[in-house]
Amino acid sequence: MTGKIKETLKQNRLSITGSRQKILELFLSKNGALSHADIENKTGESFDRVTVYRTLQTFVESGIIHLIPTTDNSIKYALCKNDCAAGHHHDNHVHFICGECNKTICLDDVNIPIVKLPKGFTPQHSEMVVTGVCKECK
Amino acid sequence: MTGKIKETLKQNRLSITGSRQKILELFLSKNGALSHADIENKTGESFDRVTVYRTLQTFVESGIIHLIPTTDNSIKYALCKNDCAAGHHHDNHVHFICGECNKTICLDDVNIPIVKLPKGFTPQHSEMVVTGVCKECK
């Protein structure tokens, strides 16, 4: 486990520090998405707030985690599948937000469908979020 | 124009006040989405920041405007088509964010496709955001 964490950091040419290991471990142990606040709660007093922000930014830039769009002004992050290159994510899966437990889940096997856009619009990237009740809560 | 604004407010059983008229007018004159900051800039010193927040909340609750999900922690609002009932939006159209002009556009004619979810997941609502280059910028 710790081995995998260090390996992932090395693969992304990031120096191995306590905060990075701890935060990456959190993502690996949870399969859902995490917000900044979630992470701060779970790491407790271990790290400065600013360090958490910077670590998350670094992870997004490296392609270790990706952002999930929400309507409630809360940024959520989730682990990328291992084929994301730096700055070039291609996790085109659907995200599911459960209204009961409020968890955000990556549906890795559900691809975002391609829609036909009006004339003149060129798509580059699509995001899709489905809300409802997850399989744990139903 | 002013007539239509007042009518819309009345239809939603909202009292007709300066801020509500002005903000609704802004939405009607723009076809794209607006953020809180956009509105504050455009109304200038006319209204208090808090009033803008509360007006937007009221409009969302009444079904006059709807929220658009983003990954960058900025809430965007756009006018609903007139068949949205209070608290019960059914604007299931795709939103387009242009990377050039940074505008968010409602593609009213592009419906969000239905995706097949894994066993146990019950969908209630879907959101889809496509980024790329809009027809004005291409």
Place this chain on the structure above:
DNA sequence: GTATTTTTGCAACAATGATGCAATTATTTA
């Protein structure tokens, strides 16, 4: 036109996020 209800503006506060800089920690290289 007055009474009642609603909305507004102000003040204060809470949460979230960013930046500069010195101190600390990790990596390099000799």
Place this chain on the structure above:
DNA sequence: TAAATAATTGCATCATTGTTGCAAAAATAC
């Protein structure tokens, strides 16, 4: 492995964004 270099962290500080309570003002109802 130890010193030199490079990167990261923590702290202080600040900016932005959003919320709440309450009195004053405005809108609706009577």
